[in-house]
Amino acid sequence: MRVLLAEDDAETAGFVAHGLRELGHIVTPAAAGEDALHLGIVETFDVIVLDRMMPGIDGIEVLRRWRAAGVTTPVLMLTALGGIADRVSGLDAGADDYLVKPFAFAELAARLAALRRRPPISEVATRLEVGDIALDMLKRQVRRAGREIHLQPRELALLELLMRHAGKVVTRTMFLEQVWGFHFDPQTNIVETHLSRLRSKLKGDDGAPDPIETLRGIGYRMRA
């Protein structure tokens, strides 16, 4: 996919651009606020990585002007400011996701993949189907190959997140943010514990194949 990388720190920009190109994405770098603002308006991207603090016009202002100009491209904001108020102001300005430096590249890549515009119909879908697993969000009912599976609310939320991003990586912090609403790392294994329970319920007693892959050090992925 086409990525606009607006980041003034040459080292960070270098390693992010390198990593994204390795994954086969097309990266357009911008090192100053004015350049990023201009590129974001005249060219079309699938996602934008925007550093919050840039020379010239800062990231928040660039984002505000894009949104005012009708640019709806998903934006992931990068920042060295990890405070609660900082995150709120970034999201208020119109960011779709927020990642605090320093970050692992795998985390950034997973979040960018998740941000990429999905077909609009799936955004509001109340029925999800991946492989032989079907999830009815209204009835809060899960079936695998016709067999009903009883899940706890958290397990259901984990499954929904994985199914909505089927084929893509969901990281530990994405689970914490979207299932628990935690923007901090509680340094515990709740994600792992709940995932392991979810997996054993999905596999059932008859030992059906595990639909969830573990990518060590990166996250989890539902086989599409």
Added chain:
Amino acid sequence: MIRPFGSAAYRIAFTYSAAFALAIVLLGAIVYVAADADFRHQQDVGLAVETRDLAASYREEGLADLAEAIGTREQPSATNGYGYALFDRSGRRVAGALRTRRPAPGFGTIPFIDPREGPDIARALTTDLPGGYRLVVAQDTENVERFDRTILSLFGVAFGLVVLLGIGAALLLGGYLRRRLERLSAPARAIVTGDLDRRMPVSAGHDEFDQLALALNAMLDRIAQLLDNLRQVSSDVAHDLRTPLARLRGQLEAAIDGPREIAAYRTGLKRALVQSDALLGLFAAILRISEIEGGAVKRTFARIDLTDLVTDLCDSFAPAIADNGRTLACDTAPGLALSGDRELLAQALINLLDNAQHHTPPGTHITVAAAGDAVTVRLTVADDGPGVAPEDRERITRRFARLDSSRGTPGHGLGLNLVVAVAQVHGGAVTIDDNRPGLRVTMTLPRLAE
């Protein structure tokens, strides 16, 4: 040098005295007008009664009796102080000693000749009697005037006294206010020049000045605490980050000096990566605690349903704790709400749960209780593990505090420190008690009314 009118204290005191003096003047004027009117009214009533008596004696007994009655009343022994004159149709005075010309009927002020003092004026009631006679009853106005003069001089003296007392009191009060304020400004100047431990004196009276001193002291304590916090963070960063940084360096060095194989390099780099992640985690924790202690998070406080939050966290953590070989039981009272930050409260509870499972042996029972009374909510995490010795209980809430018994367990010694910071930013406190056996940590927070 004190300039009395440059000082708010003196200005207030003088204004107060002036207002008091003005009140005396107003009071004096009202008393004067009212008393004068009343006295004159009484004088008129006296004249009317006298006239009615004489007129009655004329109608009943005739002119001779009237003249006799006037003569009797004019006796020097008489004390009523009235003067009389009876005029006939031609204007000639036929009875009475009052030397005046015939006035018109009704009340009026008439000139007369006082046998001792010469020309004078008097208040008179003139009445026409049958037969063309005209009776004048008069009283010297000097009585009224003397009375008025007495009132005026009394109030004049009172006014003078009030002004003198007012000035005296104003000087005393102004001086007092200045002295009280000086007792606050002297420490403030000392603090400015660097004596940061100085505090405002508070007297036993608990008056407004003491309230102000208490408020200022609370503010100074808070500032001192923040400064202390800043110093502490700097020294923590300097001292406690050295160890993990040195370890990271050692791992990188070992990888370079080790066997020259890709696999060995990868192992060394992975270790270094884990180590640097731990360091970054430590930084994040320090910064987060500083952010909380700074208090800016209060701006985003909202109503938090603690019952929901605790129930939710218990549901999330019970499986993980069970997998670790301990049990979690939760007892949550309904309808507990407070004003706060959901994530911070969650993090505090998670840290307490974390401590309860990392510093206890398998098989430990962990209980979480949320309860409340009218003004507070209490969130308690207790276990029946080995507990903490009483002398260590205060110490474990400090930054980087780790007991020797926990050296081998993961963690950076900031968990309880964050819990304390979260409790304090919510206006609450943390207490650590013996759970007999085990440890009991309680966060007491202000409750939000339903």
